[in-house]
Amino acid sequence: MKLKNILSKSVTGLGAAVILLGFSQCKDEDFTDYSNLTATNPTASVEWTAPASTTERDDVFPFTITLSEPQVVDVRVNVSVVEGGTATEGEDFDIDHLVIIPAGTTMGSGALTTYNDLVVEGSETFTIQIGDERTSNVNLTTTTYDVTLNNFVSNTAVAIYDWSGTAMVDGVERVFCDEVDIDVLIYDEAMMDSGNYDAATGDCPEDMSFGTTWADGTYYLVLNLWSNGIVPTDGSTVTFPMTVYLTRGGLYNDVMLPVDPAVYINSDDAAGVEKTLYKFVKSGTTYRFYDPTTDELLFEG
Ligand SMILES: [Ca+2]
Numbered sequence: 001m002k003l004k005n006i007l008s009k010s011v012t013g014l015g016a017a018v019i020l021l022g023f024s025q026c027k028d029e030d031f032t033d034y035s036n037l038t039a040t041n042p043t044a045s046v047e048w049t050a051p052a053s054t055t056e057r058d059d060v061f062p063f064t065i066t067l068s069e070p071q072v073v074d075v076r077v078n079v080s081v082v083e084g085g086t087a088t089e090g091e092d093f094d095i096d097h098l099v100i101i102p103a104g105t106t107m108g109s110g111a112l113t114t115y116n117d118l119v120v121e122g123s124e125t126f127t128i129q130i131g132d133e134r135t136s137n138v139n140l141t142t143t144t145y146d147v148t149l150n151n152f153v154s155n156t157a158v159a160i161y162d163w164s165g166t167a168m169v170d171g172v173e174r175v176f177c178d179e180v181d182i183d184v185l186i187y188d189e190a191m192m193d194s195g196n197y198d199a200a201t202g203d204c205p206e207d208m209s210f211g212t213t214w215a216d217g218t219y220y221l222v223l224n225l226w227s228n229g230i231v232p233t234d235g236s237t238v239t240f241p242m243t244v245y246l247t248r249g250g251l252y253n254d255v256m257l258p259v260d261p262a263v264y265i266n267s268d269d270a271a272g273v274e275k276t277l278y279k280f281v282k283s284g285t286t287y288r289f290y291d292p293t294t295d296e297l298l299f300e301g
């Protein structure tokens with residue numbers, strides 16, 4: 001063998017030994033690193049006082065998901081609405097659909113938001129599920145929560161007194177709301193003015209609230225003509241009919257109460273004339289309207 005070849009083989013052998021040594025060292029290092037990166041298999045627990053049964057209202061019900069130990073990757077937990085409920089997501093409630101527990105931490109949070117409304121309806125239900133088959137890197141028992149939203153009923157009823165309309169007077173169209181100011185006064189059982197002037201303004205229509213601030217008892221709702229700018233020159237009579245609507249959030253909407261035409265205010269009436277529209281009896285949160293002449297019950301609710 002020529003000297004040149006021997007030297008060459010020796011150099012090659014030395015190089016191979018160095019490479020082997022280096023590879024061996026790298027392998028040890030890699031093993032150590034991978035060992036540190038190995039994900040553990042933590043458990044997750046949900047803490048949530050879900051509103052099993054609640055009157056619908058604007059509220060937030062937060063929940064948290066806690067890991068037994070932090071992870072090197074984000075843990076993602078899906079939250080879903082189980083099909084079959086009668087409540088409508090986006091109208092009656094909203095729910096966070098994804099909870100992320102960031103890498104290196106042990107807690108993520110989400111919330112259920114419920115909404116109040118004045119819609120007349122029954123109770124509504126829905127079911128929230130936390131966790132599903134997509135949950136990875138964590139042991140989480142999928143849990144469902146049933147929620148019942150009971151219909152909200154307002155304690156306040158609102159009456160609208162409306163005499164809007166028009167009439168041709170002396171060849172000109174006249175607008176009642178513009179020229180006739182009617183108030184609705186509240187008299188007590190002894191026919192004394194109660195001093196509640198909610199419906200004694202310049203508005204047309206007028207509105208009045210019946211609520212828990214009223215003492216139980218009997219009242220009279222009295223039409224009062226404040227001013228009238230419509231007086232036909234030929235002495236004829238123009239009638240300003242009154243329409244009454246009653247609304248109570250969650251219970252009824254725009255119920256039209258009967259009005260005896262005998263109490264309509266006319267162009268012949270002088271300012272200050274009064275005509276009794278209803279007898280009204282408040283008993284707790286039950287409101288009753290009676291014909292003031294016959295005492296017939298016209299509406300209760
Ligand atoms: Ca409702």
Ligand SMILES: [Ca+2]
Pocket residue numbers: 181182183184199200201202203206226
């Ligand atoms: Ca008025």
